[in-house]
Amino acid sequence: KIQRRNCNKQAVMKRPKTGEALCHDCFYQAFEDEIHKTVISNNLFNPGDYVAVAASGGKDSTVLAFIMKLLNERHNYGLKLALLSVDEGISGYRDDSLETVKRNEQQYEIPLSIFSYKDLYGWTMDEIVREVGRKNNCTFCGVFRRQALDRGAMQLGVDKIVTGHNADDIAETVLMNLLRGDVARLQRCTAITTGAEGALPRCKPFKYTYEKEIVMYAYYKKLDYFSTECIYSPNAYRGHVRTLIKDLEKIRPSSIIDIIYSGESLSIKEGVKMPTQGVCKRCSYISSQDICKACVMLEGLNKGLPKLGIGKSSKVKGKINGLNIKPTQSDGLKENGNYCADHAYEEVSECGAGTASSGCECKRNVENSSMDKNKNAVQNCSDEKDLKLDMRNEIVPPVVPLHDIENLATLAKRLTVSDLKDTVFL
């Protein structure tokens, strides 16, 4: 019979972090106290803060919501809590997990708000994966979700966001940033609070909490959470690092905390070029580039160039400039439907049965026999009646097949109703 040092009950489990043999109650106490200590020692919250808990329905966010409510009441943090969820539009995954979050709303009596990719960007992840493929889809999801969380939080008017990133996640991120050579992220990825200089800081109360312990806590407390992995995640690069972390943990359980400690100890040489924080000229979100990654990706998706957002923006700067992404007064995330002549040319060059020079196939079944940029390339499309060129402004409306005017399947996400009405036929 193994006894814990402070109580005489029979131990039922071994803490993954420390190897201590504990009974249920002592485990709960140790788990909750460590998180409380993390909150207090890092001054994560101030009394009266309105805090949004990023909730996906998974184990981390479910336990986070439970713990935040518990500690808020137990230690009188004085916080007002809200649940904030993002619907990426992943069928068979996100729709199920959101049901879990809705139950959490009832169980923990914390109000819930859900923001969807479809509403914010006009695209779901399922649609994005169809365009991009399964290799780089996580890049889109990560960028869009980050913005979606911030935008949702701004709409709610919260002071802070808390996320369920645990010690395993942080350790993975440190190693991933080393592997990618990303010094800028390496410097800030171990910070427990990020974005403090901006409008909406994010905190990670689970920074020193092991994923295994979160799972065990959720299991023993019988919390309601959704335990399936994202259907698009198996191909992620992070999976390699995750496997390494798990293997290292088997050899030495403290290696996760050791990696975090090592990451905190790293510093970058003076003189190493670092990105400077500014705002996106289109959507005013924080960005180190003129146009933020989300806008670049979105523009690429809308213009039929899904790979535009993949990789470094500097490498595709020419194409981005060519797209003539203009700042919009309204919510810049919506598609404006206007294209420059270069883009029209590009659209058309991807159209048609394929010429010797283009070698492309039309996406909209519009034939094209000319690559002459100076002419109205659109005029060379066989379906001329569908198109009109404004020669003076060199702006062409998007191709709208006459016979397909009522079929908005391909066009709905790119055009508004008013755009359709403005389309003029020859």
Add this chain to the structure above:
Amino acid sequence: MDKSTMEGANNLVCFECTQLIEPESKIVHRLRRTYCRDCWIHHCNFRFRKRLFELGRPEKGSRIPANLLGAKENVLIDYDGSQSAIALVHLIRDAVRSAAEAANLPDQKNLPLPFTFSILFIHDDLIGNETSLKQLDVLRKWQTNTFYRYGLQFPIIVSSLETSLRVLEGRIGENEFIWRAISSQSVQDVEGNGAHGRIEELDPLPYTFPFNSPLTSRLTLIADSFRSKTCRQDFLQELRQNLLLFICKQLSVKRILVSEEQTCMAIKMFSMMSLGRGAQLAEQMSLTTQIQGVKLARPLMDLAQDDLRDYMECIYEQEKRTAAATEESFKPLSLPIDNTKNGKTVRAKTKTIYQQCEDFIVDLQKGYPSTVPTLTRIGAKLRPTDYGEPSCNANAEGMARPTGGSQTDATSFSPLTSVCSFCKKNRNDTEDQESHQLCLCYGCTNILRDMKDQSYFRELIQPM
């Protein structure tokens, strides 16, 4: 025909000499350049010597003109029997040979090699470990062959890992030398600055080390008291480094070449991160690391594990060809290497952190060829911290060594730093009491905690 056209044709044209290569004898670099065997040897030699001469250049800000190198400096080569160490001694031998040949040529414009070399071999004398002694035996044969073939002298300095325990405890007398030097000639003083030891012929296997009798059991006792292989390996590595530095001091040698190549540095980065030694990482990823007045240099840092394996294969074949051309019986001058595909030996079932990281990096490199260069590149961007003398935070005023460049940094943002009393590397101040009292860094504190009997370790270090 230009290079790119020829390369694109069928990838059987050497990038350097633009000659056609037979498919079975081509070497393909990770940048997808193809080399013939001779050009690959030349390429490796070039990359190595470039770094070697960089080491010999006067310090920035010194008054010595840049193109005037000082008198030849005696440099140690840290030989541990690994594949990269074997490649290192061969590269050095080739460099010395080329320099000697070039010196005899008229109108010689190349700078002379600024160093003379001795090979340091530390016998890992844990009971039951015969591999180390066999490695020494093979090295001695190589030394003799090199002398008789090329007339080149590479003295071997031999010491024993057990001695490092006495070094740590401060039980080495002022005139006591913990090493012996072996030359291919029977008795000769070691070249260099102020070396006092006499060279002796060692008996054939099994060797006895007169400065370390009886052949150890204390080291084995301490090594067996560790619970995990990882901490044991970490402990032995730090012991070895301590011994290396002490021998350099006794020999008045300021520079030692270590055989860490690019892949090894990438693996080391990951394993140091996993061991909690991130604060010490920056120094270990640069060309030189200065510890206690001795510079550890990494002249192989531009070459990866595969590069060196291919280099040794080319050397071996070159010797074979030479022997065939001169109709001599083939006696390889090169040291044998492990001929497995990735140079790995058979792994134990229970891995250490280092072994796990090694498998990870090697496997990831196959799928993502830019992994190792990216890691070494980011390593070069990390900021190193100055090492000081071992000291403890007990006296805070004297101990605070700012890591930032400005006073503002020092007072506002930098943690107190001092030097670990075991590994002699940087330690950031932590809240951990034990670490604080014993002046240990985070990584060495983990070593202490892993021991079943901590008194062994406490006796070794000198708490302030």
